[in-house]
Amino acid sequence: MRLPFALVALLRFDLPSMTIHQRILEDMKTAMKAKDTVALNVVRNLKSALKYAAIEKLGAEGELGETDAITVIRKEIKKRQDSVASYEQANRQDLADTEKAEMAVLEKYLPAAMSEADVVAMVEAVIAELGATSKKEMGAVMKALGERAAGRADNRVLSAEVGKRLQ
Helix, strand or coil: CCCCHHHHHHHCCCCCCCCHHHHHHHHHHHHHHHCCHHHHHHHHHHHHHHHHHHHHHHCCCCCCCHHHHHHHHHHHHHHHHHHHHHHHHCCCHHHHHHHHHHHHHHHCCCCCCCCHHHHHHHHHHHHHHHCCCCHHHHHHHHHHHHHHHCCCCCHHHHHHHHHHHCC
């Protein structure tokens, strides 16, 4: 009996020491064995995007760190979100569903998202630490938030929260 890729991925034991790159290789093997073409294509494309970003940043022999890898994964998800919006606007639900399935595969590589209360608390703490009072200081606040969130919160959500608090 063959299990679908998503189920196999949930059953797999993630060791805390397993990097994103190692998880991608393991998931590629799992998708091949399960003959899950959607997941396999997404994982292959992600591996390629990570390698391309590593070459661009560190040279041919470089490997991205976890934070940089998460940034690349977020960019890939953003591409698919934009595609979904375009396809839905053009009434191409079949293509939009394909992109949504690809996003679901990519999202499992992201760290657990922060709750809304955690985001609000972090925004208020950073604003208090920096003493920010106006929109002019939003850039400094966003930079500090980006470092602290480390990929666990979407920048649009962070920006909206900062915008509410700075006048």
